[in-house]
Every structure is written in C-alpha cells, then in structure tokens.
Amino acid sequence: MRGDLLDFTADPGFHTPDESPGVRWRPDHRMLIEAGRIVAVLSPTAELPAAWADAPLDDHAGRLILPGFIDTHVHCPQLDVIASYGTELLDWLNTYTFPAERRYADPAVSAEGATRFLNALWAHGTTSAVVFPTVHKVSAEALFDQAGARQMRLITGKVLMDRHAPDGLRDTVDEAERDCEELIARFHGRQRQAFAVTVRFAPTSTPAQLRMAGQLCQRHDGVFMQTHVAENRDEIRWVNELFPDARSYLDVYDRDGLIGSRGVLAHGIWLDDNDRAVLRERGAQIAHSPSSNLFLGSGLFDWAQAEQQGVAVSLASDVGGGTSLSMLRNMADAYKIQALRGTRLTAWKALYTATLGAARALGLSDEMGQIEPGRWADLAVWDWSAGPVASHRDAVARARGGDLHERLFVWMTLGDERNLVETLVAGQPVFQSPHRLPAEPSKT
Numbered sequence: 243m244r245g246d247l248l249d250f251t252a253d254p255g256f257h258t259p260d261e262s263p264g265v266r267w268r269p270d271h272r273m274l275i276e277a278g279r280i281v282a283v284l285s286p287t288a289e290l291p292a293a294w295a296d297a298p299l300d301d302h303a304g305r306l307i308l309p310g311f312i313d314t315h316v317h318c319p320q321l322d323v324i325a326s327y328g329t330e331l332l333d334w335l336n337t338y339t340f341p342a343e344r345r346y347a348d349p350a351v352s353a354e355g356a357t358r359f360l361n362a363l364w365a366h367g368t369t370s371a372v373v374f375p376t377v378h379k380v381s382a383e384a385l386f387d388q389a390g391a392r393q394m395r396l397i398t399g400k401v402l403m404d405r406h407a408p409d410g411l412r413d414t415v416d417e418a419e420r421d422c423e424e425l426i427a428r429f430h431g432r433q434r435q436a437f438a439v440t441v442r443f444a445p446t447s448t449p450a451q452l453r454m455a456g457q458l459c460q461r462h463d464g465v466f467m468q469t470h471v472a473e474n475r476d477e478i479r480w481v482n483e484l485f486p487d488a489r490s491y492l493d494v495y496d497r498d499g500l501i502g503s504r505g506v507l508a509h510g511i512w513l514d515d516n517d518r519a520v521l522r523e524r525g526a527q528i529a530h531s532p533s534s535n536l537f538l539g540s541g542l543f544d545w546a547q548a549e550q551q552g553v554a555v556s557l558a559s560d561v562g563g564g565t566s567l568s569m570l571r572n573m574a575d576a577y578k579i580q581a582l583r584g585t586r587l588t589a590w591k592a593l594y595t596a597t598l599g600a601a602r603a604l605g606l607s608d609e610m611g612q613i614e615p616g617r618w619a620d621l622a623v624w625d626w627s628a629g630p631v632a633s634h635r636d637a638v639a640r641a642r643g644g645d646l647h648e649r650l651f652v653w654m655t656l657g658d659e660r661n662l663v664e665t666l667v668a669g670q671p672v673f674q675s676p677h678r679l680p681a682e683p684s685k686t
C-alpha cells in the first residue's frame with residue numbers, strides 16, 4: 243500500500259503545533275501487508291524486497307493513510323434514534339432510546355443492527371470500538387460474531403440493567419450473571435474480541451447487580467468494564483438520591499471494584515479532583531464524547547484538567563447521543579468545547595487521541611494505533627478534501643507552503659466520511675468509497 247503515512251510515537255499533549263512531540267509523518271511511503279499485519283514500512287527510495295516484486299499495489303499516492311480510528315464509546319442500537327429532537331439525557335433515554343433498544347430482543351433485529359452498525363463504523367474510518375449493545379444477550383452475540391468474521395478488535399458485552407427501565411429491557415442479577423459468564427466463555431479472548439462488563443449507568447442497576455458486576459471484573463482476567471458517569475446534572479442528582487452513602491457518582495462504581503485499568507467511563511464531565519485522582523490511580527480512562535455532550539446539552543468537558551491530573555482521555559462518538567460516527571466531526575466538536583474552556587486542541591493531539599492514545603488507554607498498543615511492523619493492518623485512507631470549500635481551503639494552505647499542521651487541522655475541521663476512500667481491518671478492505679477517483683499525484 244502506498245501513500246502519505248501519518249501516525250504518532252508519543253502523546254503530543256496540549257502544546258502549540260510546532261512544539262508537539264510524537265508526530266510521525268512519512269510522505270509517499272510504502273507499507274507491506276501480509277496475513278493481516280503490517281510487516282514493513284519502506285521509504286520512497288527503499289527497494290522493494292525481491293519476494294514482494296509481484297505483490298499487488300494499492301496505490302494511494304497523494305492521499306493520507308492513518309491508523310484506523312478507535313471509537314471508545316458508541317451504542318450499536320442507537321442508529322435508530324440518532325438526531326432525536328428536544329431532550330436532555332434522562333428524557334432522551336425514556337422517550338427515544340429505551341423504546342428503540344427493546345426491539346433488539348429479536349435475534350433478527352440484533353443481527354441486522356450489528357451489520358448496519360459495523361458497516362457504518364467502517365464507512366467512517368473507524369476500525370475498532372468499545373460498544374454498548376442492549377440488555378439482550380443476543381445483541382452482544384451478533385456483534386461478536388460479525389466483528390469476529392472480520393478479525394476486528396471489538397470490545398462489548400450485554401448491558402446490565404435490572405431497574406428503572408421499561409418492561410423488556412430489564413434483566414435480573416442471576417440471569418445477567420449467567421449471560422455474562424456464557425459470553426465470556428464463548429468470546430472473551432477469541433480472535434481480537436474482548437468482553438466488557440457493561441453497566442449502563444448507576445441508576446439502572448441495583449446495588450446487588452453492581453456488586454455482581456464488580457465480582458465479574460475481579461473473577462475474569464482481562465475483561466473490560468464500560469459505563470457512563472457524571473454526564474448530566476439531573477442524572478447526578480438522581481444518583482445522589484439512589485446512593486446516599488457513596489462519596490460521589492464515581493464512588494458508586496469504585497466501591498464495588500468496577501474501576502480498574504480496563505475501565506472505560508463515558509463523559510465524566512462533572513467529576514471532581516478526588517474522582518480524577520481515583521481514575522488516575524486505577525488507570526481507567528474517560529471516553530470524552532464531544533458531539534453527544536453538545537447535542538444533549540450535557541456540559542463542556544475540561545480535558546486539560548483531566549490531562550493535568552494524569553487521567554487518560556480517549557475520544558468517542560457516543561452515537562446516538564452523538565450525532566456523527568465520524569471521529570473527524572467529533573474532533574472538530576472537541577476543539578470547540580476546549581475553545582470555550584480556554585484551551586486549544588491541536589490536530590496532533592486530537593488525531594493521537596483517536597489512534598495511539600486510545601490503543602494505549604485500552605492496553606492494546608501492541609496490536610493497533612500505529613503504522614508499525616507487527617501491528618494489525620487496521621488502516622484508513624483519506625482524501626485531503628471533499629467538496630469545493632474544503633478543496634479551496636486546502637489549496638490555500640498548500641499555496642502558503644503546505645504547513646502540515648495547518649493542512650491537517652483544516653482536514654480535521656472540515657472533513658468527515660466524505661473524505662474517506664478506503665478502510666482496512668486486519669488487512670482486508672471493509673469499505674471502499676463508491677465515489678473513489680484515481681489518486682492525484684503527491685502534492686505535498
């Protein structure tokens with residue numbers, strides 16, 4: 243595969259574009275891919291090893307090639323309710339989300355939903371995800387089966403909720419434990435799949451279910467834990483009422499042993515210093531979901547504060563609270579949120595976070611997040627621009643000397659899935675743009 247390779251070797255941090263470490267730019271390089279993995283990266287002048295002379299070339303000269311994006315928090319069944327009008331979190335769940343999720347009890351709905359969802363991720367350049375299905379075991383099975391067929395790194399598990407949810411969407415402690423054990427036995431550690439103990443959020447689990455979930459985390463090596471925390475102020479008030487003994491919302495999870503290094507907590511907008519210290523100590527991450535936070539009116543996440551306290555932060559679409567699966571759109575939203583908080587998010591930091599940063603936070607950087615021999619070939623090929631405005635703006639940047647950060651910041655801010663040319667998961671194409679034009683000669 244040939245193109246302009248961009249990835250990261252370190253966290254660029256919150257610095258100016260020129261002072262950001264860890265950016266690795268390798269224009270017009272070639273990558274050798276075999277059996278799903280990257281086996282070598284060659285400079286423009288390097289000779290192709292003789293054994294590769296007849297290998298087919300996927301030529302993307304002049305296009306960007308990045309590691310596939312990693313979306314650390316997204317809901318498969320919520321493609322049915324993306325872009326629903328008018329409510330904050332708790333009303334939004336009751337009005338739109340819960341009714342949609344009930345349909346996933348039907349295995350056919352779960353299977354179709356998983357197909358639609360995985361295809362949609364790939365059509366946005368996302369090659370790996372931490373996913374919420376529904377309370378129904380079959381919804382997790384469908385995702386595991388279909389991701390497994392593509393050697394995709396997928397982390398999911400059936401949603402736990404045994405109260406404050408409508409009929410058809412509640413489990414019980416015993417039933418949930420049985421379903422989780424079965425899913426762990428069948429899927430955890432199979433191919434690139436991992437199970438996540440999936441507590442929807444504190445209000446929809448009884449204290450007994452939270453205890454059981456904590457025991458699952460302790461009992462099974464390497465399982466992940468995903469949930470929501472401190473997203474919305476009415477939600478937090480409700481959690482305080484339901485768990486008056488807990489020090490904080492985060493503590494509801496922590497006191498049952500749910501927060502460990504494989505913990506992925508969505509949002510965390512309203513955490514305090516104490517909570518952040520706990521997250522740092524446990525090595526858990528916040529899945530920052532900018533589009534969702536804006537759309538549901540949840541609040542402005544203080545990324546720099548989390549960073550300063552040493553908490554790992556990844557980026558997530560949180561569709562259907564979020565309005566786009568595009569990680570570029572989410573980066574553009576993240577930039578605007580940080581701007582309102584007085585911090586500037588570089589394209590370096592944003593792109594790092596959605597690739598190597600997420601892989602590291604998940605403990606999976608030995609398999610993905612970089613363009614490096616030995617890593618799985620989870621890759622996305624992008625056009626620099628789509629449409630007349632972005633093309634013009636990119637041309638202006640190039641005419642000015644082609645400063646790489648300027649071009650990438652414009653790409654991140656104006657780009658979306660229309661820029662996507664091709665997505666590979668474990669070396670196999672899983673998406674190819676129907677409007678794909680021949681690559682232009684290298685312009686950089």
Ligand code: GUN
Binds near residue numbers: 317
């Ligand atoms: N909190 C509990 N469930 C959900 C959900 O589905 N989406 C979001 N954004 N927050 C939640």
Ligand code: ZN
Binds near residue numbers: 470
């Ligand atoms: Zn969510």
